[in-house]
Amino acid sequence: MDFAARVQRVEPSATVAVSNLASQLEADGVDVVDLSVGEPDFPTPEPIVEAGKAAMDAGHTGYTPSNGIPELRQAIADKLADDGLDYEPSEIVVTPGGKQSLYEVFQTLIDDGDEVVLLDPAWVSYEAMAKLSGASLERVDLAPHEFQLEPALEDLAAAVSDETELLVVNSPSNPTGAVFSDAALEGVRDLAVEHDVTVVSDEMYEEITYGVEQTSLGTLDGMADRTITVNGFSKAYSMTGWRLGYYAASEDLVEQSGKLHSHSVTCATNFVQHAGVTALEQVDDAIDEMAAAFEERRDFLVEAFADRGVEVPVPDGAFYMMVPVDEDDQAWCEGAIEDAHVAMVPGSAFGTPGYARLSYAASLERLEEGVERLDDAGYL
16 A cells, blocks of 8 residues: 655654554553643533533533634634734634644645744654655754744744745744743744745643743734744643643734634534633633642652752743753663653754653642652653
8 A cells, every 4th residue: 555755754743653662561550750742631610511401401512603603713712812913703714723723734834845834842743744744844953042032033034034934933933932932933923034934833721831921923013924832721720631722913914824724624523612611701710729839749849859969941931841861861761661651752853862751731639640650760
């Protein structure tokens, strides 16, 4: 059987691969501290669950308008307005998860050979989506700058040109937890305007920050018409399995991407969309409680690693940190799961070898257990 070249350009998700290995060990009776997957360990807030049940009971189990139910698109537009972004409901597409949003954007904008610029370390699926669309990649390494963009703007300027079709910015960042400064985003704006580049602003973790404010790229002068804002419900609302995301963009892009959307997924799940309205309107307190717990875990880990002589760049958002490990980070992570039974993702999967991504979407007790295991097994 012959397989399409576009599929053979990409590898399976590294984060999913590590999680699968951890699951296999657990099935064999091994207690694994799984710090590999970015899935909040909190239950979905009860008002959201109840709204989903009520929507099913009310019969909201059929197809919806392809781009999303009007109530949810209006609620998203209102939420974006609170962030300083001016989108009409007609400029919003509701998708089954944030990944689908990104996939549709890449497929709509990128032709074979078009240039896409990524900021490394970059979430693993960006590269895959770019390759599936036929893009060529330019990458900017933020590791020498403790994963901050502002001191790397000269490097970004060297990578972005008139040939660049798309630049992807993710703040707060997966996998680093970095929240880019306004000065950094203004530097992105200046390059995007100069070279007429479209920018994807992936803001999936915008609700999870610690003592800093996240700025939406599309609010900057000159960026409203050239920014595609991507977000979703998985992380902030602990709704990973519900599969609900969205993107907001110009009406002409939505018109074109809507073709792909309607011919692939048709629409996001009906009753889940109704639950999404409740998520946006009723659960601010639950978000604050989860963010406070993540901050406490971050502080514990920073101190725990420092006590063992390991200095980690302190994340200002999301629930990840990049831990410096051996140059062969793949071997380090394989050894850590085999010897210490602690699962983390190699930094090379994100384009940055020499690190391992740790997800602290786990209890303090499990995080403490994980650090102790790594230390006892000689991995720290």
